[in-house]
Amino acid sequence: MVEDPEAEIDREAVFRCCRTEDPFIYRSIDRVRPGQVVVLERHRTTAVEFDRITPLELPRRTTLPEYAEIAYDLLLDSVRPYAGSGRVGVMLSGGLDSSAVLTALVDAGADVIAYHLDTEDPLADESAYARAVCEHLGVPFVSIMTDYGAGYLSRRWDFPHPYPHTGYRYLEQTVERVAEDGVRFLATGREGDILFGPLHYSVRDVLFGDLCLREKQEMLCGVLSSRWQLPEILKSCMSGSSLVFSGMPIGENARRSDFLTPMPGMSKEEIDFSFMPQEHTMDLTVFRRRGVFLCSPMGSKGLRRLSMRLPAAYRWIPYQGRLIDKPVLRMMLATRLPDLIWRRAGRSWLNSPPQNFALRHSRSLRELIGSPDSHLVRTGVVSPARLDKVFGHPLSVRRNAESLICSAMVELYFGSMEKRLGKAWKGHQDASALAS
Numbered sequence: 001m002v003e004d005p006e007a008e009i010d011r012e013a014v015f016r017c018c019r020t021e022d023p024f025i026y027r028s029i030d031r032v033r034p035g036q037v038v039v040l041e042r043h044r045t046t047a048v049e050f051d052r053i054t055p056l057e058l059p060r061r062t063t064l065p066e067y068a069e070i071a072y073d074l075l076l077d078s079v080r081p082y083a084g085s086g087r088v089g090v091m092l093s094g095g096l097d098s099s100a101v102l103t104a105l106v107d108a109g110a111d112v113i114a115y116h117l118d119t120e121d122p123l124a125d126e127s128a129y130a131r132a133v134c135e136h137l138g139v140p141f142v143s144i145m146t147d148y149g150a151g152y153l154s155r156r157w158d159f160p161h162p163y164p165h166t167g168y169r170y171l172e173q174t175v176e177r178v179a180e181d182g183v184r185f186l187a188t189g190r191e192g193d194i195l196f197g198p199l200h201y202s203v204r205d206v207l208f209g210d211l212c213l214r215e216k217q218e219m220l221c222g223v224l225s226s227r228w229q230l231p232e233i234l235k236s237c238m239s240g241s242s243l244v245f246s247g248m249p250i251g252e253n254a255r256r257s258d259f260l261t262p263m264p265g266m267s268k269e270e271i272d273f274s275f276m277p278q279e280h281t282m283d284l285t286v287f288r289r290r291g292v293f294l295c296s297p298m299g300s301k302g303l304r305r306l307s308m309r310l311p312a313a314y315r316w317i318p319y320q321g322r323l324i325d326k327p328v329l330r331m332m333l334a335t336r337l338p339d340l341i342w343r344r345a346g347r348s349w350l351n352s353p354p355q356n357f358a359l360r361h362s363r364s365l366r367e368l369i370g371s372p373d374s375h376l377v378r379t380g381v382v383s384p385a386r387l388d389k390v391f392g393h394p395l396s397v398r399r400n401a402e403s404l405i406c407s408a409m410v411e412l413y414f415g416s417m418e419k420r421l422g423k424a425w426k427g428h429q430d431a432s433a434l435a436s
Contacts, residue, residue, distance in 0.1 A: 005421045009026060010025050011381070022276055032047065033047070067328050072332045087113055089112075089181070089185065093189070097190070100333060102139065116144065123349040124348050153405075188294065191299045195298060196315060197315060199312075203236040206220060226321060258390050324345075
């Protein structure tokens with residue numbers, strides 16, 4: 001992605017990577033967006049849009065069951081090219097997204113094998129759901145025990161961009177097994193949250209959405225029986241403010257980063273769904289190096305067009321005091337998978353294994369990101385005094401575990417770039433090099 005020692009790095013973006021966000025950190029590099037072609041001429045560079053994704057044309061008041069069947073037909077169209085390409089792997093969590101992809105591949109006649117990331121931590125164990133899907137569909141099931149030991153972080157890793165996520169090592173384990181099995185294409189259910197999940201949900205979405213009157217009445221009754229308080233509901237009705245995650249810990253409350261030097265006035269987090277550096281880093285450093293191609297059937301153009309047409313009120317349905325997420329996918333799978341899968345509410349405590357790693361390997365984490373020689377300390381992103389305070393109490397370590405691990409991944413990125421580009425690289429210099 002970059003081999004230029006003069007590449008400028010955005011210090012705020014580095015800070016956000018340490019906080020588990022996924023921004024693009026290079027100031028001096030422009031990105032080519034999906035649907036664009038870049039024209040290079042002698043005196044100028046121009047990005048020209050040649051393919052714009054537009055909402056799918058559907059009749060007014062298309063119902064939720066109709067959306068579900070249209071979505072499944074489009075998913076089938078997306079996976080059919082893989083049906084004749086040899087054995088196809090699927091990363092199967094046991095959730096809705098990957099289960100839908102696996103179901104469609106089986107229906108399309110593909111030779112499929114499912115890979116599930118298992119853990120010895122009972123709080124994060126989802127293997128029962130993944131096994132149930134495979135047994136129902138008659139698909140071989142491969143369990144990969146995730147490594148949360150001393151090999152969880154490696155100084156040998158070579159990153160072109162920070163990888164702010166806690167799961168790099170177990171993806172590395174997965175691709176090692178996939179390559180050993182001779183599988184070239186590995187499908188995931190990523191983008192299911194973006195296409196069918198609740199990004200914005202308000203009472204106005206129900207009142208003025210493209211829905212039939214009966215559905216509106218049922219959804220409004222559901223809103224009134226939900227956990228939302230009447231002032232929130234009225235505000236959402238009048239202003240269209242989103243009720244998504246209302247009352248839940250988000251932002252600073254959800255991402256504890258007590259060991260980072262505060263950055264007042266930091267810009268608001270914005271997720272760029274058309275370009276996620278984390279996914280590109282993973283693809284370049286893990287999968288392609290081993291001859292495995294990561295594919296996302298959920299990201300097809302047809303499904304994106306459908307998602308643009310999908311009413312916000314069909315992304316999250318309040319019903320009898322419960323909040324039903326991704327109802328389109330649930331209805332899609334209702335006749336295709338066991339009730340255990342599509343009726344499932346809530347998730348396992350997936351953060352438990354990385355939290356336990358942070359507790360058991362506090363010393364190595366502390367040395368990596370808090371030593372005087374660490375890039376994060378030298379650039380003023382990590383405060384050694386704050387870090388000592390975090391590591392002084394186990395509960396504080398658990399609360400900050402994700403940010404601690406993501407900061408370690410950022411530090412490993414700095415180290416790998418320094419090895420490749422030498423001390424001429426700007427990232428090697430002190431805090432003034434990264435200052436705004």
